[in-house]
Amino acid sequence: MRSFMRQYVIIGNSAAGIAAVEAIRQKDKESKVIVISEEEYSAYCRCLISYFLAGEVKEEKIFYRPENFYKDNNVELHLNKKVARVDPKKNRVICEDKTGFDYDSLLIATGASPKFPENTKGIKKTGVYGFRTIKDAQTISGQVPVVKAACVLGGGLVGLKAAYALKKRGVDVKVIIRSAQVLSQMLDKEAAAVVQKVLEENGIELYFGQDVAEIIGDGELRAVKLDSGKVFGCSLVIVGKGVAPNIGLIKDTQIKFNQGIIAAAKLETNIPNIYAAGDVCESFDLTMARHAVNALWPVAVRQGKIAGTNMTGESVNYEGSLGMNAIEFFGLPVISLGVYRLKDADASVEELKSFQPKDNLYKKFLIRDNVLIGALLVGNIKNSGVFLRLMREKINISNLKDKLLSDNFGYPDIMNLVSIREPDKVYI
Numbered sequence: 001m002r003s004f005m006r007q008y009v010i011i012g013n014s015a016a017g018i019a020a021v022e023a024i025r026q027k028d029k030e031s032k033v034i035v036i037s038e039e040e041y042s043a044y045c046r047c048l049i050s051y052f053l054a055g056e057v058k059e060e061k062i063f064y065r066p067e068n069f070y071k072d073n074n075v076e077l078h079l080n081k082k083v084a085r086v087d088p089k090k091n092r093v094i095c096e097d098k099t100g101f102d103y104d105s106l107l108i109a110t111g112a113s114p115k116f117p118e119n120t121k122g123i124k125k126t127g128v129y130g131f132r133t134i135k136d137a138q139t140i141s142g143q144v145p146v147v148k149a150a151c152v153l154g155g156g157l158v159g160l161k162a163a164y165a166l167k168k169r170g171v172d173v174k175v176i177i178r179s180a181q182v183l184s185q186m187l188d189k190e191a192a193a194v195v196q197k198v199l200e201e202n203g204i205e206l207y208f209g210q211d212v213a214e215i216i217g218d219g220e221l222r223a224v225k226l227d228s229g230k231v232f233g234c235s236l237v238i239v240g241k242g243v244a245p246n247i248g249l250i251k252d253t254q255i256k257f258n259q260g261i262i263a264a265a266k267l268e269t270n271i272p273n274i275y276a277a278g279d280v281c282e283s284f285d286l287t288m289a290r291h292a293v294n295a296l297w298p299v300a301v302r303q304g305k306i307a308g309t310n311m312t313g314e315s316v317n318y319e320g321s322l323g324m325n326a327i328e329f330f331g332l333p334v335i336s337l338g339v340y341r342l343k344d345a346d347a348s349v350e351e352l353k354s355f356q357p358k359d360n361l362y363k364k365f366l367i368r369d370n371v372l373i374g375a376l377l378v379g380n381i382k383n384s385g386v387f388l389r390l391m392r393e394k395i396n397i398s399n400l401k402d403k404l405l406s407d408n409f410g411y412p413d414i415m416n417l418v419s420i421r422e423p424d425k426v427y428i
Helices: 015-027 046-053 134-146 157-168 189-201 297-311 384-392
Strands: 007-011 032-036 075-078 083-087 092-095 100-102 105-108 112-114 149-153 172-177 205-208 212-216 223-226 231-233 236-239 243-245 274-276 281-285 290-292 324-329 332-338 349-356 361-368 371-378
Touching: 007 015, 007 100, 015 032, 015 105, 015 297, 046 134, 046 157, 105 297, 134 236, 149 157, 149 231, 157 172, 157 189, 157 236, 157 324, 189 205, 189 324, 189 332, 189 361, 189 371, 274 281, 274 297, 332 384, 371 384
Parallel strands: 007 032, 007 105, 032 075, 105 274, 149 172, 149 236, 172 205
Antiparallel strands: 083 092, 092 100, 112 243, 212 223, 223 231, 281 290, 324 332, 332 371, 349 361, 361 371
């Protein structure tokens, strides 16, 4: 039992927030823990909402903690309550309904929200949705039985997951992509070409180099007009143009932020008793060697655990994360690890490739100073965990380069090089 009582406040009730609750309760059974969430649901897995929309996962399977989780962990839970601002000088958070909560230690795990093209005419019409929460998925799912055609704005992960789900439900789907390829924040042009081929073979229509100019409809949504002049009839639009960290509550404070809230080695902000974790957190990236937001579920879990532990007075360093995205469309698995492509020519980076477009197979590795800094795997991802270990531990692979592209390369090849894995560590 601790010698004094604290009051912990956690803003956010997803991966990072739940992990923080569990970490706090491992160290401190008695102090008060308050969790505040603007959503109306208890802990659910955001990663599964596209599979729910596709009809591949039942709604009850999305919730990953039992209903009594909060009671069992003596948590004071506040749902449907949005924090408007943080007051570090008074150690207090103030909600939009004017209520407030004092804290000794605060975790900001507010996640991210969809980016909407606010200047697009008609973007706020009924029938236009983001695709970020279980409520979004429920609402869209309820519309699907009467929807024949839909337009998805954006060819990133969110947009393509939504398009895939709608197509699986029998909806005709057109995806409007401003860039020249799908998944431009995850894949290079060769990998993207394979994904594009599979999507189009399965009936998803892709339109590149164009953007939405207007959402058309009086009362009911009827069509989407592009900046090219094309008009597509539809009764549903999903906006999948990426997300932005929810940092509005700290913008008028001394808390430092860039894209997300900047967190140091212990996931503490520049204010000693305030921590950040999850999709709102900008922490050290191992392959880029700088701070970045890696909005990934396992990263959020790990960060929440470290932050929660340190909120109790412990001192545990966060080892850093790296970018990783994994997806599967119509049986085609794809994984991107670390640095997926170079924006500028860099003579210090070595590139290894294997491309078999007819078989939908692609591998690429980026190596700097004999250390793997990036990997792209399309079609065959069986060794992704091995490559992840090499990257995380910055292993010298000078004697492995000629083996990387082999289908037989695997864990036995690196057993004598990697460290002994800690059993509770999420390696991502």
